[in-house]
Amino acid sequence: MLQIKNLHAKIEDGAEILKGINLEIKPGEVHAIMGPNGAGKSTLSSVIAGKESYEVTEGNILFEGEDIAEDAPEERAHKGIFLSFQYPVEIPGVSVTNFIKAALNETRKANGLEDMGAKEMLGLIREKSEQLGIKKDFLSRSLNEGFSGGEKKRNEIFQMMMLNPKLAILDETDSGLDIDALRIVADGVNKFKNEGNAVLLITHYQRLLNYIQPDFVHVLADGKIIKTGDKSLALELEEKGYDWLLN
Amino acid sequence: MQNQTITMALFEQTIDLHSDFLETLRHRFLDEDRKSALKAFAFKGFPTKKDEEYKYTNLKEITEKSYSFFPKEDHHISKEQLDSLHLGEENFDRIVFINGKLHKEFSKISIGNAEFLSFNYALNDPAYREVFDKYFNTIANKDLAFTNLNSAYCKFGFFLRVPKNVVIEKPIHVFYLSQNQEENTFYNTRNLLIVEEGAKVEIIESHHNLDESFVLTNSVTEIFTHQNAKTDWHKLQNDNDTSYLVDHTFAKQERDSLTTVNTFTFGGKLVRNNLDFIHNGENINSFMNGITIIGKDQLVDHHTAVHHNTPNCESYQNYKGIYKDKSHGVFNGKVFVNKIAQKTNAYQQNNNILLDEGASIDTKPQLEIFADDVKCSHGCTVGQLNEDAMFYLRARGISKKEARALLLYAFANDAMQNIDIEALKVKVSKLLAEKLEVNMEF
Numbered sequence: 001m002l003q004i005k006n007l008h009a010k011i012e013d014g015a016e017i018l019k020g021i022n023l024e025i026k027p028g029e030v031h032a033i034m035g036p037n038g039a040g041k042s043t044l045s046s047v048i049a050g051k052e053s054y055e056v057t058e059g060n061i062l063f064e065g066e067d068i069a070e071d072a073p074e075e076r077a078h079k080g081i082f083l084s085f086q087y088p089v090e091i092p093g094v095s096v097t098n099f100i101k102a103a104l105n106e107t108r109k110a111n112g113l114e115d116m117g118a119k120e121m122l123g124l125i126r127e128k129s130e131q132l133g134i135k136k137d138f139l140s141r142s143l144n145e146g147f148s149g150g151e152k153k154r155n156e157i158f159q160m161m162m163l164n165p166k167l168a169i170l171d172e173t174d175s176g177l178d179i180d181a182l183r184i185v186a187d188g189v190n191k192f193k194n195e196g197n198a199v200l201l202i203t204h205y206q207r208l209l210n211y212i213q214p215d216f217v218h219v220l221a222d223g224k225i226i227k228t229g230d231k232s233l234a235l236e237l238e239e240k241g242y243d244w245l246l247n
Numbered sequence: 248m249q250n251q252t253i254t255m256a257l258f259e260q261t262i263d264l265h266s267d268f269l270e271t272l273r274h275r276f277l278d279e280d281r282k283s284a285l286k287a288f289a290f291k292g293f294p295t296k297k298d299e300e301y302k303y304t305n306l307k308e309i310t311e312k313s314y315s316f317f318p319k320e321d322h323h324i325s326k327e328q329l330d331s332l333h334l335g336e337e338n339f340d341r342i343v344f345i346n347g348k349l350h351k352e353f354s355k356i357s358i359g360n361a362e363f364l365s366f367n368y369a370l371n372d373p374a375y376r377e378v379f380d381k382y383f384n385t386i387a388n389k390d391l392a393f394t395n396l397n398s399a400y401c402k403f404g405f406f407l408r409v410p411k412n413v414v415i416e417k418p419i420h421v422f423y424l425s426q427n428q429e430e431n432t433f434y435n436t437r438n439l440l441i442v443e444e445g446a447k448v449e450i451i452e453s454h455h456n457l458d459e460s461f462v463l464t465n466s467v468t469e470i471f472t473h474q475n476a477k478t479d480w481h482k483l484q485n486d487n488d489t490s491y492l493v494d495h496t497f498a499k500q501e502r503d504s505l506t507t508v509n510t511f512t513f514g515g516k517l518v519r520n521n522l523d524f525i526h527n528g529e530n531i532n533s534f535m536n537g538i539t540i541i542g543k544d545q546l547v548d549h550h551t552a553v554h555h556n557t558p559n560c561e562s563y564q565n566y567k568g569i570y571k572d573k574s575h576g577v578f579n580g581k582v583f584v585n586k587i588a589q590k591t592n593a594y595q596q597n598n599n600i601l602l603d604e605g606a607s608i609d610t611k612p613q614l615e616i617f618a619d620d621v622k623c624s625h626g627c628t629v630g631q632l633n634e635d636a637m638f639y640l641r642a643r644g645i646s647k648k649e650a651r652a653l654l655l656y657a658f659a660n661d662a663m664q665n666i667d668i669e670a671l672k673v674k675v676s677k678l679l680a681e682k683l684e685v686n687m688e689f
Contacts, residue, residue: 049638049642050641050642052634052638053634053638072641074641074646077643077644078644082642082643088639089633089635089636089639092660092661093656093660093661094656094657102649102653102687103643103644103645106644107644110644
């Protein structure tokens with residue numbers, strides 16, 4: 001589904017952050033990328049999603065066999081890539097419901113589908129919000145405005161479930177969550193997960209991986225993947241830290 | 248005579264045509280006042296860029312033109328055309344002026360116990376002499392070129408008195424339409440609103456030039472909100488590219504009263520708004536909100552002044568500006584706090600976003616505080632759209648244009664908080680989408 005080959009990227013007019021990433025994610029897989037602060041974890045997720053303030057200088061990103069490096073962020077979204085943000089942006093005056101309607105219908109339009117009918121939309125919103133324990137009044141609040149850390153992340157997962165992407169990249173979705181919220185969010189991801197889609201977890205801590213079982217764990221340091229293993233690698237990292245790998 | 252007026256610029260016309268204008272009036276008790284107002288105007292003439300208050304706003308394109316001072320009354324506006332202009336709210340009362348004249352057949356006035364008249368009608372009726380003596384031209388600033396010019400020539404506009412404890416629930420939408428004028432046309436519009444003790448009223452005002460010739464509207468409004476009364480006045484400025492509007496609105500408030508003036512500016516070639524609040528009692532609340540979205544080579548200039556003359560009063564100003572293309576915005580917000588006006592709470596905010604390199608804004612807060620126990624804050628910002636926020640929306644599949652519109656809507660939104668008329672909120676949102684060239688509901 002996603003193939004990243006020798007990916008180099010830098011900040012516009014700045015330093016190189018990704019220095020040759022190789023990564024392949026197949027349908028049905030869950031990958032976790034761990035690593036110390038400043039390793040380039042968030043940069044990698046932003047580059048996959050198409051953030052324009054980064055420049056790809058070398059290598060390819062293939063999504064379902066197609067090079068997407070030149071695609072705008074919305075085009076990547078329309079193809080089925082979803083990024084859950086570490087810091088979701090507050091948008092006063094635009095309700096959660098109206099926002100998700102706009103996002104969903106734009107994606108449908110790009111894929112040659114009609115707008116979703118109001119009744120169907122409402123049903124879907126109800127189903128997904130119930131799964132995440134989201135209350136009705138939450139949906140009419142302004143997007144992310146005044147949301148607690150946990151509410152923001154839950155809202156990100158809600159949007160993921162509504163948009164039903166092929167590849168979901170969850171950037172530090174576990175940060176700022178208490179244990180109950182973490183469980184609900186992980187539960188949502190597990191419900192979303194199926195044989196046809198894939199999940200890429202970007203995380204600093206092993207904690208989330210107790211709830212979402214990864215098939216592969218990669219260690220990212222200084223812009224490169226320096227080690228890949230199974231879920232036991234995460235436990236090892238938890239115990240020993242990163243230093244033993246860096247030296 | 249005819250040839251002469253066409254070649255003359257506005258200043259000469261104002262001097263030359265005044266006696267002709269006076270001949271059109273049925274009431275003559277104001278003649279001397281009108282003459283002296285014209286004299287005061289003529290003494291200084293139109294302000295130029297040398298004038299501090301017009302430093303950033305060049306009026307030359309207005310004053311170089313010549314205008315007809317006597318609009319033709321004939322029009323061919325249909326009911327359907329009118330329906331397309333109103334806010335889609337059947338419930339509103341509406342007052343329709345066409346080419347300066349009040350048209351009752353297009354208007355819908357359900358207010359029973361308030362006095363609504365065309366300004367000229369009220370002037371002609373001796374029964375209103377007393378009320379004119381008491382209110383008319385008492386708060387309009389007599390040092391200003393445009394207010395003097397208006398006092399010399401005012402005839403169009405409305406008079407509304409809401410008696411004690413009368414609450415008018417339905418908003419009243421006042422339309423000023425200009426149509427079927429071959430020449431450029433000059434309107435001096437004058438409104439007088441008196442909201443007596445404990446009364447409440449809500450006005451929406453809009454001007455529409457339906458021709459391709461130019462319209463210059465010089466509007467002066469005096470609002471008196473008495474004790475414990477509430478006045479809301481919404482200015483919906485979305486006129487065409489051959490419209491000029493110079494507006495002076497003066498609002499005087501007595502104790503325990505509340506007055507809001509919202510100014511939503513989307514259209515017009517050049518718009519200058521002057522808004523003065525005068526406090527005359529304790530526990531007064533004043534709200535001023537503005538949303539400006541313009542493009543091309545439009546210019547919109549907001550000048551506000553709040554005169555805190557009395558203690559324990561509050562004023563809130565919140566102006567948002569979005570500028571595209573080569574448009575130019577000006578904001579000048581003055582707050583005067585008299586030395587007896589202790590415990591004043593004055594808030595002023597002006598935030599702007601420039602969308603294109605050619606767009607510009609001159610913003611200047613001006614606070615003069617002579618009391619020592621006050622809370623005054625002001626701030627102004629000029630920025631671009633937040634890149635992270637744009638990325639967030641686009642990563643959810645929302646196109647660049649729509650994402651930009653959503654963020655700009657979010658930016659402007661808090662200046663809409665004071666609108667309690669849903670249809671007006673919807674209209675403002677629609678105009679915002681239209682101006683940003685997106686087809687979306689927010």
